[in-house]
Amino acid sequence: xxxxxxxxxxxxxxxxxxxxxxxxxxxxxxxxxxxxxxxxxxxxxxxxxxxxxxxxxxxxxxxxxxxxxxxxxxxxxxxxxxxxxxxxxxxxxxxxxxxxxxxxxxxxxxxxxxxxxxxxx
Numbered sequence: 014x015x016x017x018x019x020x021x022x023x024x025x026x027x028x029x030x031x032x033x034x035x036x037x038x039x040x041x042x043x044x045x046x047x048x049x050x051x052x053x054x055x056x057x058x059x060x061x062x063x064x065x066x067x068x069x070x071x072x073x074x075x076x077x078x079x080x081x082x083x084x085x086x087x088x089x090x091x092x093x094x095x096x097x098x099x100x101x102x103x104x105x106x107x108x109x110x111x112x113x114x115x116x117x118x119x120x121x122x123x124x125x126x127x128x129x130x131x132x133x134x
Contacts, residue, residue, distance in 0.1 A: 049091040049092055049128035050089055050090050050091045050092075050128075051090070051091060051093070051094050051122070052085070052090050052092070052093045052094070053093075053094050053096065053099075054093065054094065054095045054099040054114070055096045055098045055099050055102075056098065056099060056102050057099075057103050057106070057112070059099065060099065060103060060112045060113075060114065061112050063080045063093075063112075064078065064079065064080050064112040067080045067081045067084045067085050068080070068081060069081050078108055078109060078110065078111055078113055079112070082125060085125060086125040086126055090125055091124065091125055091126055091128035092122050092123060092124045092125055093122070093123045093125070094120075094121070094122045095114055095117050095120055095121060095122075095123075096120050097119075097120045099114060099120075100114055100117060100119070103115075
C-alpha cells in the first residue's frame with residue numbers, strides 16, 4: 014500500500030544511500046537482498062512528516078511524539094534510517110512535547126521487518 018507517503022515516494026534514492034551505508038565494510042555485514050523500502054530521517058521535516066502521517070493512537074502507553082511503527086510496517090516500509098544530520102537537527106527537541114530522536118544515540122537503522130541477509134566475504 015504505497016501512496017504519497019508510501020515506499021514508492023522514497024524508492025528513487027534508496028540504492029544510492031544503501032550503497033553509501035555499505036561502503037564501510039566488515040567481515041560479515043548485513044546487505045540488502047532486495048530493494049528495501051527505507052525511510053530516511055535527515056531533517057526535522059522528515060521526522061515531523063513521519064509522525065504526522067503515522068501517529069501513535071491516543072492513550073498509547075509510550076509518549077505520543079513518536080511514530081506508529083506497526084502502522085509504518087503495514088504501509089510497506091522495511092526500515093527507518095536516522096542520519097547524523099537528522100540527529101543533530103532534532104537535538105534541541107523535547108521528546109515528550111514534540112517529535113524527537115532523543116532516544117537515538119547514533120546514526121542507525123531500525124529494521125521493522127526482515128529485508129536483509131548476512132553475507133561473509
